[in-house]
Every structure is written in C-alpha cells, then in structure tokens.
Amino acid sequence: MPSVCYVTLGCAKNEVDTDRMRALLRNSGYCDAAMAEDADVVLVNTCSFLASATTESIETTLELAEETASGVRQKPIIMCGCVPSRYGDALPNELPEVAAFVRTDEEDGIVDVVSSVLGIEKRSSVTDFSELTLRTIDGASAFVKISDGCDRFCAFCAIPYIRGRYASRAAEEILDEVHALMGGGVREVILIGQDTGVWGSDMKDSYNLAWLLRQVGKVVRPYQGWVRVLYLQPEGMTDDLIAAIRDTPEVLPYIDIPIQHCSGSVLKAMNRTGNADEFRNVFNRLRNEIPGMVLRTTALTGFPGETEDDFDELMDFLVEQEFDYTSVFSYSPEEGTRGAKMSNQIDESVKLERTQALIDVTEQLGFAATAKHVGERVQVIIDGIEEGDNGPELIGHTWFQAPDCDGAVHIAYGEAAVGEVVTCDLVDSFCYELIGELVDTADGKA
C-alpha cells in the first residue's frame, strides 16, 4: 500500500485541509507514514499568510527535499495550499525539487496528483463527496471549516488573493460533519473560516451565523459537546448573534474578535471599519450580556502611516479592555497588497519596538486574566500526556482555552485517557498555563 507523509504549516484552516486530503487518499487506498523516510511521497501543506510564513514553507520543503534525496531512494514532494495558490506559475522554475504543485482550490483532486507523481494506476474512486466523512480526527477537539475565502480585502492581507472570494459552506454539509465527528468521539467543535461572522451572506436562504450556531448546538447537545467559534469581526456582532451565543448552552462564552487596531484613521487606511468607541461598545455589550465572557483579539502595529498617537491609542485601548488573550503582529508589506504599495512605511526598528511594547503589556494582562480562574472547578478535555518535572502529566484544555492557541491545563497526578472529559479544580497558574487537580465525581470517575 503506498504511503503518504503529511507536513502541515500555518493555521487551523490548513490542518482541516490536510485532514480532508488525508481522508481522500485513505479512501483511495493510501496509508499514512509518520516520517518522511518511511513514506512513498511527502505532502507539504503550506502557509503564505505573511512573508515569514512563505519563507518557512519554502525552507521546510527544501529541507525535506534534501533529506529525502540523501536517503536510500528519492521521495517525491508535493507542495499544496497557500504558496502554490499565491505564486503558482513561478514555482515550477523556482523549485525544481518539487514534483507537483496543488493550489487550495485543486485539493479535492489530490488522489489523481499523488497517483500520477508515483506513476501508479490508482485514480480517485470518490465522485460523491457528500457520501464520505472527510475527516480523520482522532482527538477530542475538531476544527470545522464553515467558509473559505474573504471579501474584505484588508490592505495588509494577501488572503483574498490566495483563497479567493468568500464562499460559505452549505449548512447541511457542516451539520453532517459535526454529527459524524461527535458520533466518532469528538467533544468540541471549533468553527473556523477567514471571516466566520458573515457566514450565510452569500446564500439565497436567509441563513446567518446565529442560526448556524443554534443548529450546531442542537447536534452536539446529546453528546454534551462544546461549540466554539473563532475569527469574528467587531461589526458582525449583531443582537441575534449575541443572543445565539448567550442562549445556546453548548456555545462557549469565548469569542475571538481580531480588531487589528482601534485608531479610526489607521483602520480606514487598512480598509477596515470602526474606531475605539465602536469597539468599546461591542466589548462592553458582550461582557454585560454574556456571563463569564472570555475575549481574544489580535493587534497589528506598524501599518503604514501609524503615528505615535495612533500607537498610544492602541496601547491604551488594550490596557483598558484587559483582553484574556491578545496576539500581536508587526506589520509586514505583503506582495500584491495595497499596504505594500503605500509610501509611508514605518521604519523596521520602530515597528519592532512598538510590537514588543504591546507584547509586554498584553502578556501581563493575559497572565493576570488566567490567574483569575484559579479556584474554579471546570471540565477539562484531555489532549495528551507529556513528560513534566515530576513525571508524566495530563495536558488538557478547558472552555476558556482554544486548543493550539491559548494556554493549557496541566494535571500532574491521576489517570485519564486522551479525549476524556474530566473534572478539575484549578489550583495554580503560570503565564497562560493552569495547574489542575482531578476531582472525584459522583459517578466514581475522576
């Protein structure tokens, strides 16, 4: 049976795409190889969100090419995802080490590409994708894509050029996938997309994200599952959406709204909307109307034309809002975007200084927000077992921690299987991490 080694770079959306390709290949008789040296072919799913991500994707591919070329026999490498989507035509000349390039919108044809690269007669037997469960998840949390592409064209972002125009995924497909995932042992679904808040806006029916959350809530209810939604936009927080999050018990009171900035003039230059007052109203409403609200955001500093006053406004806003989690990025001019053509670029050293200042402050705020949970009793999904200072410890996450992006709960003593949901007392914290102790529950399970 020919085998494929998968290497995924970038965000959770890429993880979902790799998972879909893996499912298609498994359905067509390919098996997985954990290491490149054990595989017949290596599939690298790349990221090109920032110039640094593109560089990492290309370097990883070249390192793999070098490793496999020095092995017993050469392994073909297939490059998929955002780098081929962004630089398609130039790549075959630039990267002769790569056997084939697959753009994001060509990934459903991966079986034919792999078969042709290997020179074997193994064509895709899949014609009706709706009949397949196109997931291979074995953990307790699963990312579910509800849309792809983006129509916003923020001046710093290359995603709309890479992923194309916004396209909502059909509700039936999403609900079927959530159903299958929950039936297969998943306990938390995390809805993702480049712009989740406008889900349904490109459909004929008057569906919206609020409706979808209520439907997904119904599907996960019999399993006592959790629903989390990431990547909302401030202006998308409608009354209906806030009510759906508040009144659907399965939907976690955890919201990720990347504001990027709060100065009206910087946001306008970024081709985004809003200002500090509007954002303040949104976050105040969320905190007032949804008990226990936990908020994550993203800030981008150093965009062309950002003055000291703009930066100070952003800093003051982040300090005032005390977000639970903040990711801070330094602006980089991405080829093909409007921002890259602006003449008022900020000096690199100023950008780095501003970025570091924001990281220093938001980290302290985030650590303090994490520490506030000490003393709570929570449900924890066990994600893995790692070697800690005192031997093996259970690593999990609770409702206010999105997997792969926030901190974790560390449980030094006790036994539980990966994927199990346990009850824990949170007894201490360090940075974004929490120390938990298992609690004996009424049914005798830890």
Ligand code: SF4
């Ligand atoms: S909303 Fe803006 S930052 Fe997000 S993917 Fe779309 S264009 Fe990029």
